[in-house]
Amino acid sequence: MQNSWWRETVVYQIYPRSFFDSNGDGIGDLDGIIAKLDHLADLGVGTIWFSPFYASPQRDVGYDICDYRTVAPEYGDLATVDRLIQAVHARGMKVVMDMVMNHTSDQHPWFVESRSSRDNPKRDWYVWHDGRKPGGKAPPNNWNAMIGGSGWHYDAPTDQWFWTQFLPFQPDLNYRNPEVQAEMLGTLRFWLDRGVDGFRLDIVNALFEDAEFRDNPFAWRLIPSDDDPRMLFQGSDRTLNLPETLAFMKELRRVVDGYPGDRFLVGEVNAPIEMAQAHCCDGHGLNLVFLFRSLKAALKPATIRELVSEYDRLFPDPLIPTWVFGNHDRARRISRLGGDMARARLNAAWQLTARGVPFLYYGEEVGMVQRPIPARDSQDALVLRMQWVPQFVYDAIRSLMGESINRDECRTPMQWDGTATAGFCAQGVKPWLPLPDDLGGRTVADQAGNPDSLLECYRRFLHARRENPALHRGDLALLDAAETGKDVVGWRRTADGQTVVVLLNATNRAHTLRNPAPGGTLVVSTDGRRTDAAAPELVLAPWEGLVVRTAG
Ligand code: GLC
Numbered sequence: 206m207q208n209s210w211w212r213e214t215v216v217y218q219i220y221p222r223s224f225f226d227s228n229g230d231g232i233g234d235l236d237g238i239i240a241k242l243d244h245l246a247d248l249g250v251g252t253i254w255f256s257p258f259y260a261s262p263q264r265d266v267g268y269d270i271c272d273y274r275t276v277a278p279e280y281g282d283l284a285t286v287d288r289l290i291q292a293v294h295a296r297g298m299k300v301v302m303d304m305v306m307n308h309t310s311d312q313h314p315w316f317v318e319s320r321s322s323r324d325n326p327k328r329d330w331y332v333w334h335d336g337r338k339p340g341g342k343a344p345p346n347n348w349n350a351m352i353g354g355s356g357w358h359y360d361a362p363t364d365q366w367f368w369t370q371f372l373p374f375q376p377d378l379n380y381r382n383p384e385v386q387a388e389m390l391g392t393l394r395f396w397l398d399r400g401v402d403g404f405r406l407d408i409v410n411a412l413f414e415d416a417e418f419r420d421n422p423f424a425w426r427l428i429p430s431d432d433d434p435r436m437l438f439q440g441s442d443r444t445l446n447l448p449e450t451l452a453f454m455k456e457l458r459r460v461v462d463g464y465p466g467d468r469f470l471v472g473e474v475n476a477p478i479e480m481a482q483a484h485c486c487d488g489h490g491l492n493l494v495f496l497f498r499s500l501k502a503a504l505k506p507a508t509i510r511e512l513v514s515e516y517d518r519l520f521p522d523p524l525i526p527t528w529v530f531g532n533h534d535r536a537r538r539i540s541r542l543g544g545d546m547a548r549a550r551l552n553a554a555w556q557l558t559a560r561g562v563p564f565l566y567y568g569e570e571v572g573m574v575q576r577p578i579p580a581r582d583s584q585d586a587l588v589l590r591m592q593w594v595p596q597f598v599y600d601a602i603r604s605l606m607g608e609s610i611n612r613d614e615c616r617t618p619m620q621w622d623g624t625a626t627a628g629f630c631a632q633g634v635k636p637w638l639p640l641p642d643d644l645g646g647r648t649v650a651d652q653a654g655n656p657d658s659l660l661e662c663y664r665r666f667l668h669a670r671r672e673n674p675a676l677h678r679g680d681l682a683l684l685d686a687a688e689t690g691k692d693v694v695g696w697r698r699t700a701d702g703q704t705v706v707v708l709l710n711a712t713n714r715a716h717t718l719r720n721p722a723p724g725g726t727l728v729v730s731t732d733g734r735r736t737d738a739a740a741p742e743l744v745l746a747p748w749e750g751l752v753v754r755t756a757g
């Protein structure tokens with residue numbers, strides 16, 4: 206158990222629509238992914254997580270599913286998935302599918318049936334309730350959806366309300382119904398039987414709601430954070446993180462544990478970090494949970510030290526933290542770092558050497574930045590539902606919070622080369638989302654082979670991590686700031702008789718310090734030209750991060 210592969214892996218997230226278009230419709234597809242797998246094998250990641258490619262009306266780019274056991278035609282079909290799984294496995298990598306258990310599309314035949322009449326056998330597959338006032342004209346209670354605003358929607362023909370935790374076209378399944386549980390666990394088995402190695406579970410802390418439909422409490426909080434989803438003066442006690450949901454994590458775990466090969470679950474749990482951890486049920490629930498505090502963490506020595514130590518403390522063996530700096534919902538990390546490649550290299554060094562499972566987001570390895578897209582040209586359903594919001598509000602949020610509400614901006618096509626389509630699709634084809642006006646060398650072709658590039662830095666760290674047990678399975682002890690100087694963060698990791706020291710200079714000044722591992726061997730550095738780190742005094746360049754293996 207302690208050495209399960211998933212504890213030691215590095216996960217790379219592919220957004221299928223944006224990775225590579227193999228058939229000229231401007232939309233990425235599964236054959237396109239197969240064609241590009243060597244890039245990932247060379248990069249050195251161990252596991253690929255695919256955002257959903259199931260049948261879907263694509264109103265939330267696949268997070269609105271209308272058949273969990275088929276594939277959207279623009280991506281391929283089941284036979285293509287089988288080939289994809291085989292091709293990934295043939296390269297020694299693993300496959301993680303995205304599973305949206307909380308809700309379906311409102312086009313799913315289950316929901317179409319469910320809303321057709323109050324006594325339809327599928328009625329109770331979703332969360333329906335009478336309205337409060339006579340004539341049912343007020344929602345059943347005060348529950349807000351995760352994205353703000355009441356999550357209740359009135360259905361006139363049957364005179365009841367249905368609940369959505371996310372967008373109005375994503376009705377929540379009713380997990381109090383054993384049929385729903387059985388069906389969804391069966392869906393996991395369907396894919397496990399096809400050979401997938403794990404699942405990423407979408408908003409999995411939202412599965413159950415209060416059985417008595419009691420109001421959510423008042424909360425002194427307007428704007429949510431990555432640690433605390435309470436907002437618009439409302440808590441989420443009755444709609445998120447219910448004891449029933451936590452207990453169900455163990456059911457899910459039993460399903461994956463019933464298969465050979467250490468399959469695993471990673472959950473998206475938007476909650477305070479202790480609550481996210483609680484979904485691991487002391488090692489009997491989710492294997493991993495995403496930790497989102499890192500997304501916006503400053504790239505400063507004190508912040509890095511604090512986060513590394515907190516994650517380590519809250520996720521002691523057999524738990525293990527995750528390191529997430531970006532995904533398909535959030536502003537790209539490098540854009541929060543001013544687009545700067547040197548900072549991005551140091552950030553990679555941090556992510557790939559701390560104790561925990563790193564999650565990379567496609568394009569991060571070449572420094573892809575946010576592509577600003579005006580709200581009126583957006584396809585993201587979160588933006589479409591707020592079309593009355595003037596553009597300057599989006600701009601203000603971007604500059605005040607460093608965050609983009611328009612998720613299209615982090616979902617643009619993968620930048621393979623410097624051609625007009627960035628090598629994502631054939632020349633002359635229009636990609637489904639626009640590319641940046643200037644790729645600025647942030648492409649695979651531009652960076653491959655150049656030791657100063659971000660791409661080669663990722664490669665070096667990923668390979669070093671793979672080859673050195675201390676880096677992929679070691680325990681972690683922070684070095685004292687008195688030892689490293691306050692500008693440098695350091696930690697020591699040990700496993701299988703090997704000890705390495707990680708040193709990160711998280712400032713724009715060079716820094717000299719007493720080498721904590723004198724006479725040691727350089728394992729890897731963000732500086733692709735550095736050859737040793739044995740001297741008693743070490744000089745770290747601005748934003749340099751390196752790993753030294755101790756002598757003996
Ligand atoms: C998760 C996904 C997001 C999706 C939402 C609803 O937060 O990451 O992309 O829109 O759930 O499924």
Ligand code: CA
Pocket residue numbers: 226227228229230231232233234279
């Ligand atoms: Ca295509």
